[in-house]
Amino acid sequence: MRITPGRLVPPTLGDPSAYAELRCEVREFLAEKRAAGAYTPTVDCWLSAWDEDFTWDLASRGWLGMTVPVEYGGHDRGYMERFVVTEELLAGGAPVAAHWIADRQIVPSLLKFGTEEQKREYLPGIARGEIFFGIGMSEPESGSDLASVRTVATRIDGGWLLNGSKVWTSGAHKAHAFIALVRTEPVDPDNRHAGLSQLLVDLDSPGVEIRPIVSMSGSHHFNEVFFSDVMVPDARVFGTLGDGWRQVTSELSYERSGPERFLSTFPLLAALTAHADVPNLGRLTARITGLHQMSCAVAGALNHGESADLAAAVVKVLGTSTEGDIAEAASLLTGDDVSDLAGAEWSALVSAGVDQRPGFTLRGGTSEILRGVIARGLGLR
Amino acid sequence: MTVIPGVDPDLSAMMHDVFADRPATGDGCADLDAGLWSELQRLGLTRLTGSEAGGGSGAGWREAAELLSAAASTAIRLPLAEHDLLAGSLLEQAGLQNDDRLRTVAVLNETGSARAVPWALTAQRLTVLWPTGDRWSLADVDVDAVYIEPGANLIGEPRDTVRLDLAALAGTEVDPTAVCHYLRTGALARAVQICAAMDRALALTIEHTTARVQFGRALARFQAVQHLIADIAAECALARAATEAAVCSAVRSGLTGDEAAFRVAVARSCAGHAASVVVRNAHQALGAIGTTREYPLHRYTRAAIAWRGEFGSTQQWDQRVAEAAALAGPDGLWELITE
Numbered sequence: 001m002r003i004t005p006g007r008l009v010p011p012t013l014g015d016p017s018a019y020a021e022l023r024c025e026v027r028e029f030l031a032e033k034r035a036a037g038a039y040t041p042t043v044d045c046w047l048s049a050w051d052e053d054f055t056w057d058l059a060s061r062g063w064l065g066m067t068v069p070v071e072y073g074g075h076d077r078g079y080m081e082r083f084v085v086t087e088e089l090l091a092g093g094a095p096v097a098a099h100w101i102a103d104r105q106i107v108p109s110l111l112k113f114g115t116e117e118q119k120r121e122y123l124p125g126i127a128r129g130e131i132f133f134g135i136g137m138s139e140p141e142s143g144s145d146l147a148s149v150r151t152v153a154t155r156i157d158g159g160w161l162l163n164g165s166k167v168w169t170s171g172a173h174k175a176h177a178f179i180a181l182v183r184t185e186p187v188d189p190d191n192r193h194a195g196l197s198q199l200l201v202d203l204d205s206p207g208v209e210i211r212p213i214v215s216m217s218g219s220h221h222f223n224e225v226f227f228s229d230v231m232v233p234d235a236r237v238f239g240t241l242g243d244g245w246r247q248v249t250s251e252l253s254y255e256r257s258g259p260e261r262f263l264s265t266f267p268l269l270a271a272l273t274a275h276a277d278v279p280n281l282g283r284l285t286a287r288i289t290g291l292h293q294m295s296c297a298v299a300g301a302l303n304h305g306e307s308a309d310l311a312a313a314v315v316k317v318l319g320t321s322t323e324g325d326i327a328e329a330a331s332l333l334t335g336d337d338v339s340d341l342a343g344a345e346w347s348a349l350v351s352a353g354v355d356q357r358p359g360f361t362l363r364g365g366t367s368e369i370l371r372g373v374i375a376r377g378l379g380l381r
Numbered sequence: 382m383t384v385i386p387g388v389d390p391d392l393s394a395m396m397h398d399v400f401a402d403r404p405a406t407g408d409g410c411a412d413l414d415a416g417l418w419s420e421l422q423r424l425g426l427t428r429l430t431g432s433e434a435g436g437g438s439g440a441g442w443r444e445a446a447e448l449l450s451a452a453a454s455t456a457i458r459l460p461l462a463e464h465d466l467l468a469g470s471l472l473e474q475a476g477l478q479n480d481d482r483l484r485t486v487a488v489l490n491e492t493g494s495a496r497a498v499p500w501a502l503t504a505q506r507l508t509v510l511w512p513t514g515d516r517w518s519l520a521d522v523d524v525d526a527v528y529i530e531p532g533a534n535l536i537g538e539p540r541d542t543v544r545l546d547l548a549a550l551a552g553t554e555v556d557p558t559a560v561c562h563y564l565r566t567g568a569l570a571r572a573v574q575i576c577a578a579m580d581r582a583l584a585l586t587i588e589h590t591t592a593r594v595q596f597g598r599a600l601a602r603f604q605a606v607q608h609l610i611a612d613i614a615a616e617c618a619l620a621r622a623a624t625e626a627a628v629c630s631a632v633r634s635g636l637t638g639d640e641a642a643f644r645v646a647v648a649r650s651c652a653g654h655a656a657s658v659v660v661r662n663a664h665q666a667l668g669a670i671g672t673t674r675e676y677p678l679h680r681y682t683r684a685a686i687a688w689r690g691e692f693g694s695t696q697q698w699d700q701r702v703a704e705a706a707a708l709a710g711p712d713g714l715w716e717l718i719t720e
Contacts, residue, residue, distance in 0.1 A: 282699030
């Protein structure tokens with residue numbers, strides 16, 4: 001039998017210059033901001049560079065909540081336009097962490113699963129850059145095996161009582177809310193994906209405690225979030241009770257195929273072009289270019305409402321290893337006797353690169369889990 | 382579904398059908414299958430991208446890439462790119478007469494010789510380019526007038542050394558960019574072929590590992606094997622994305638200009654490095670059987686290795702990308718990537 005595996009990634013079509021004007025607009029904005037000293041490009045800016053003034057500025061230009069309908073305070077623009085703007089912001093190393101999760105993940109989820117009341121409650125604030133979100137998925141005992149979550153919501157009159165904890169919640173200490181994946185029914189050993197639900201939890205609710213998890217670099221992005229009898233009203237049940245697993249997994253291609261999966265170290269790659277004879281500069285630049293083309297193709301498919309889970313896994317596996325390789329290449333060039341690579345700015349970028357690198361291939365689905373996803377797509381399991 | 386997006390499905394089916402039931406070209410010595418070549422000629426596939434006025438089929442880069450993919454994925458070796466995309470387009474650019482005699486191109490040095498000329502001894506006519514000072518000349522000559530020493534690449538495709546007496550040659554002056562354009566065209570053709578060969582290596586790896594049982598289960602059930610294959614698939618997809626972007630650029634601009642040059646360099650860098658992972662992992666997953674002449678994997682893995690070294694090495698294409706990146710500099714790199 002002759003096996004012909006289908007395409008894993010949608011075809012590259014069209015003219016890259018189609019969004020040139022929008023790209024230019026964002027680039028000029030970033031150049032002005034840098035010239036005014038409003039920000040310095042950083043590595044991993046979408047996780048670690050939290051700047052609410054910058055976020056408000058983006059919102060005032062209509063670059064937040066771009067895909068949100070006007071009636072919910074958004075801008076009714078296409079997913080491709082949002083993609084282009086986020087790519088530009090990441091390539092510029094801009095401080096976008098404050099609104100990143102809300103804009104990337106919560107917006108499409110709210111539009112797909114949110115009630116009218118929830119959409120009116122949160123979307124306008126997200127588009128104005130005033131409401132920030134975290135992610136409430138991982139738990140101390142549930143890392144890659146997300147279906148094993150133990151946080152429990154118990155039925156009470158008018159709502160649910162939440163007990164348990166979530167971990168690795170980026171920005172929880174500054175965010176307003178998150179969507180928690182919780183167990184609303186006991187585990188069914190024959191179907192462990194059943195009985196999971198999503199709840200919208202305001203992080204200032206009584207009974208919520210947020211403790212910092214300090215990263216090895218000394219920086220603080222991650223938190224552990226504890227719930228002790230936190231009351232969540234029925235109106236904050238997100239989507240359908242018991243449908244949490246499907247809801248969580250249906251949005252993964254947005255999270256995994258985006259430009260933050262290959263551009264986390266772009267400011268380092270850009271800086272490397274100023275130095276002579278950088279080993280691998282060509283290979284790494286070519287890979288980032290290929291990944292940009294691939295990620296654009298996935299964005300195009302998502303824009304047409306096509307599913308792209310497998311393609312997203314491919315982008316993430318390749319992209320996160322390449323952005324890590326860029327940090328590595330920069331680190332290998334850096335030494336105490338290399339005078340043109342000894343400045344404070346360079347040193348900060350390289351240190352952030354090597355410190356953040358291990359996270360690249362962990363967050364949002366480890367490379368090992370994603371290789372399993374690809375293998376399943378190829379019919380191997 | 383077509384291999385190259387945007388190709389007419391009926392045309393694509395016709396291309397793949399021509400090769401479908403034919404055996405792969407003999408290993409070690411790739412003689413031209415004259416019967417197949419006549420059949421392709423009859424179908425209008427040998428001069429696919431030539432203008433209709435000049436006797437070609439008037440198709441474009443996408444169709445040419447589909448045909449190259451169809452041949453590469455059945456391991457049938459033919460001078461398709463050489464005859465049409467390379468010799469045909471050079472003659473057309475120079476305003477010279479073309480016909481159905483089999484052609485290939487040689488870029489000669491000042492002394493009139495060229496190494497590794499594809500299919501020179503097989504061809505009837507040789508389109509030659511040579512430098513005179515800053516200028517380049519082109520002529521279309523009969524192979525009988527040329528000294529040819531046979532050679533071959535890793536998979537036995539003819540790669541011959543040719544020598545001509547330049548003094549006896551009357552040429553038409555061509556634009557100096559014609560040589561660059563020729564190399565870029567050949568490089569992209571090889572990228573397309575590499576992608577098709579790697580996709581076939583992936584398919585054979587899946588076929589084998591899902592059928593072969595060890596320790597009581599199919600090899601594909603082992604996570605370590607799954608990860609080898611997932612990495613093959615990911616690298617194939619990246620090489621294809623980069624190659625498709627270059628083909629799109631070729632359709633838009635005919636491979637002229639800096640943007641096209643960068644796209645081709647990116648495609649060759651991605652395809653060249655993808656081949657490292659694909660070849661290593663496919664052979665690892667196939668075990669010793671995959672290293673034999675009997676098992677067909679080598680027709681695709683060795684082809685990918687052979688082709689990534691033609692029209693420039695992977696290192697040279699990396700260097701081109703690096704030079705473009707250095708020229709763009711820290712403030713221009715992103716624009717270079719997205720233009």
